[in-house]
Amino acid sequence: MISVRNITKKFGHLTVLTDVSLEVAPQEVVVIIGPSGSGKSTFLRCLNGLEKVTKGEIFINNVEITHSKTNLSKVRKEVGMVFQRFNLFQHLTALQNITIGPVEVLKLSKKEAEDRAYALLEKVGLKDKAHSYPDQLSGGQQQRVAIARALAMNPIVMLFDEPTSALDPEMVGEVLAVMKDLAKEGMTMLVVTHEMGFAREVGDRVLFMDEGRIVEEGKPSELFGNPKEERTKLFLSKIL
């Protein structure tokens, strides 16, 4: 489903990703952990073309998105992204945040888009907030709307960049619950998070990134219970 082949990403002289490769199977949930600045966000951003890789190739459903002729807007329709800071459209209601992509990009009718949006709002438990603006919603509610907004495009894979780290602790659970449901429904997901409970419960694989490389990977129980690399041990001892 996703095939990342030896990608390198530089910002000027700063090398942020070095020779990273990864294969993700359909319906797999891959959790990415690692210290701040290790390149986790940059890695996800390369996967939907928000950043251009310096070297290497990325294939999504056999389409090479790193090819210069690939239409990135087309790719991004199929790759949903959820941001740490939600990035809901501030001038639109929750409902409009969800319908604008289907209407303007997928060219669905307003009626179809709204039906889909209401169903998604129900799924994330926010049907009664359809007409609220982002600044009238709590962080947890905003993030759930953001997830619904991404799902409205019917993506084949969802990327989550620390979706709960900007939230007050009491709101983390409601967002993780939505993500767990998604995982159980068979969505292919790449999730940058330090929520170990989530990683253990729904993660098929955990990657530990440091200094722009995947240092170690394994099943959650193996990587958390019995890390092999010194750097992984050190990092886990700090966050657990």
Add this chain to the structure above:
Amino acid sequence: MDSGTLGIIFDAMPMLIEGVKLTVIYSIAAIIPATIVGLIFALLKLSSLGFLRRIGEVYVHVFRGLPLLVVIFYIYFAVPHVLPMHAWFGDSYRFIAAIIALTLNEGAYITEIIRAGILSIDHGQTEAAYSIGMNKFQAMRFIILPQAFKRMIPPLMNQFIQTIKDTSLLSAISVAELTRQGQIYISTSFAALQIWTAVAIMYLIVILSLTAISTKLERRWQIDKR
């Protein structure tokens, strides 16, 4: 002011009202193209292509750098030496020259207002728009501009007020707007005090009405549209 004051002002009023009409017409005729020009050059200045950015920069530097009166004279008096404007447009060249000069000048300021408005929107909004498959044009039209526009209303209103005041410079090429009408009336009546007082009050009435409308608009936008 003596007892003749009111009589003089009454006598001058039809001319001054004609002047106000032209002031308003020229202002509106300039504000609309100036806003379009401003939007185009703002987008050029924000382009990822260096040469487009350069075009935008040169435009702003040139027309912010030139006194408006010089631009008016240049277009009305100098350009016809290279292009047969009077043959093409006849008497309406006065109007055309006035609108082009005002548009170029106000457009340069509006370019900066729109550019600043667009830049004030968090980059996360653009990224979120891209992430649901929007292209640059769609992200600008549906996500960035609607939010930026709200923030641009106060500075744009200032610029529109500036434009109304700037139309008084058109008196120098004999456009019969308010200032020019005042001058003409004074040249035969010598009632400078009365007429300039009346002219000043009429400018204030026009500008304060615009301010009132804009305050109302701004409030409505803040409430329904966010």
